[in-house]
Amino acid sequence: TQLLEQSPQFLSIQEGENLTVYCNSSSVFSSLQWYRQEPGEGPVLLVTVVTGGEVKKLKRLTFQFGDARKDSSLHITAAQPGDTGLYLCAGARNTGGFKTIFGAGTRLFVKA
Amino acid sequence: EPEVTQTPSHQVTQMGQEVILRCVPISNHLYFYWYRQILGQKVEFLVSFYNNEISEKSEIFDDQFSVERPDGSNFTLKIRSTKLEDSAMYFCASSEEGGYGYTFGSGTRLTVV
Numbered sequence: 001t002q003l004l005e006q007s008p009q010f011l012s013i014q015e016g017e018n019l020t021v022y023c024n025s026s027s028v029f030s031s032l033q034w035y036r037q038e039p040g041e042g043p044v045l046l047v048t049v050v051t052g053g054e055v056k057k058l059k060r061l062t063f064q065f066g067d068a069r070k071d072s073s074l075h076i077t078a079a080q081p082g083d084t085g086l087y088l089c090a091g092a093r094n095t096g097g098f099k100t101i102f103g104a105g106t107r108l109f110v111k112a
Numbered sequence: 113e114p115e116v117t118q119t120p121s122h123q124v125t126q127m128g129q130e131v132i133l134r135c136v137p138i139s140n141h142l143y144f145y146w147y148r149q150i151l152g153q154k155v156e157f158l159v160s161f162y163n164n165e166i167s168e169k170s171e172i173f174d175d176q177f178s179v180e181r182p183d184g185s186n187f188t189l190k191i192r193s194t195k196l197e198d199s200a201m202y203f204c205a206s207s208e209e210g211g212y213g214y215t216f217g218s219g220t221r222l223t224v225v
Contacts, residue, residue, distance in 0.1 A: 031211050042116075042203045042216030043155065050212065088155065092211030097168025098143065100211065102155040 003027075004091055006103035014111050016078050021106045023089035024071045032065055032072045035088040037105070043088055079110045114138045118204050118217035125194055125224055133189045133220045135204030144187045145205040145214065146179065148172070155203070161187065162210065194224045 005024045013019055023032070031050045035043035047056050049065035049072060056063045060083075062075040076083055086107050092100040117136040125131050137144050146158040159169045159179055166179065178190045187206075191198055201221050205214040 033214065035216075037155075040201075040219075040221075042205075042219050043214075044216070045214055048212050090155075094211055095168060097160040097162065097166070098145075098211035099157050099160065099168045099170065100145070100214070101157060102147075104154050 004089055004101055004103035006087075006089055006106050008106060009104065010107045010109075012109040012111065013079055015080055019076050019079055019108070021074045021076075021087055021108075022071070023073070023091075023103055025091060026070065027091065027093070028069050029091035030069075030094045031092045032069070033090045033092065033100070034063055034072070034074055035090060037086045037088055043090075043102075076108075079108075081110045081112045084108055084110050114215070116204055116206055116215050116217035118202075118220050120220060121218065122221045123223070125222070127196060127224055128193050131191050131194055131222065133191075133202050133204075133222070135187045135189070135217055136185050137187055137204065137206030138208075138215055139185070141206035141208050141215070143167075143207045143210045144179075144181070145207075146189045147203045147205065147216075148200040149203065149219075150200045158189070160210075167210075191222075194222075196224050198222060199224045 033048045034046045037043045047063045052067045052069045054065045060077045086105045088105045090102045144161040149155045176192045201219045203219045205216045207214045
């Protein structure tokens with residue numbers, strides 16, 4: 001059974017602090033995606049990484065894919081209250097079709 | 113910004129009834145997916161669909177489930193005889209390439225009573 005473990009499950013920080021969220025698996029993925037999900041809504045794609053060691057930046061968010069394509073991290077610099085939400089990682093494997101498995105998510109709360 | 117549209121947003125159905133959840137994927141996307149999320153739990157993969165056939169399905173996607181692309185724009189999920197445990201948020205997603213850059217719809221909240 002493929003699993004994606006996200007840590008921490010919950011994070012509460014002050015505005016302006018930096019944070020890192022981790023996504024780990026024993027499986028190799030063809031791509032790794034990060035999403036943000038608001039209550040009652042579908043996940044919204046933030047980024048997809050496909051190459052081992054790849055780093056992508058989206059304003060204050062930095063995403064990294066592990067060299068072995070089994071893990072990933074999301075780093076937020078100078079967090080703001082607007083960053084509050086549920087962050088999900090999801091790994092896709094090409095097994096003929098594309099089955100994507102999701103982590104349980106990291107719930108981030110940024111206090112003003 | 114192109115979006116994936118799902119209807120209805122909420123559906124309440126009696127146990128044993130059939131339901132059809134509808135989705136309009138983004139027009140130039142070639143890969144289509146259904147996921148579900150039981151309240152408070154992970155998003156779970158159900159099925160992926162490409163070139164008018166199922167390309168991958170999970171253990172959840174048993175004989176009670178089926179998908180169809182009846183025309184050039186709609187993508188439907190049918191649950192033949194609903195059970196209480198089918199109550200969940202069902203999300204449709206589409207992508208231009210397989211396993212890359214999914215756009216999710218806002219979901220259909222299915223409640224089986």
